[in-house]
Amino acid sequence: STGKESARVKDSTGFVLNRLQYALFHEATQIVEEGIATPEDIDTIVRTTFGFRLPAFGPFAIADMAGLDVYAFCYASLQTRWPERFATPESLRELVDAGKFGTKSGAGYLNVPADRIPELVAYRNKAYVAIKKLMDELGPAPIN
Structure with a gap:
């Protein structure tokens, strides 16, 4: 309610x-x-990049849409400096090894049927525009 x-x-x-x-x-x-x-720079980066997506999608949907192969590549890059801190999650490795790259292959963490992917992309684009408009209406937070 x-x-x-x-x-x-x-x-x-x-x-x-x-x-x-x-x-x-x-x-x-x-x-x-x-x-x-x-801290101010980090807040700006989070607020205006991946944090911007979070009202519409969680981390698994975002990863599936970005491409799990892309995520695996980024983990490999981060591991060159911080191997333990950014160890590739086993579930991600298993999906990529199985050729499941998210929405681009039709399977990933979330099973979005291939025929619904265009609808998901359209929803994502519409949601991001709506969130941006709302943020523009609100203006900057008083702490920025």
Whole structure:
């Protein structure tokens, strides 16, 4: 009745939301501590790039649309500097090895039927335009 969506997960230390949010925060603090970017720069990057997509799609849908082979390549690149920190997830390796690259091959983490991919792309494009319009209407956050 509130309009919220629910998800069923197993009871786990830290909760799913916190594990995801704190993983992002941990990496963001590492980047600041390494002197690569400021907190303000990182907030801008997240807010205007992949964070912009999150109201419409979760990480698995975004990965499937980007291409799981592309994700595997990026993991390999990150591993040249941080092998343990960016170890390729086993599930990603298995999907790519099986030729399942996401929407471009018709199979990935999420099984989107091939005939529905054009509809998904159209929805994605429409959602991103709507989110951009909303953000433009709101203007910059008072902390920026």
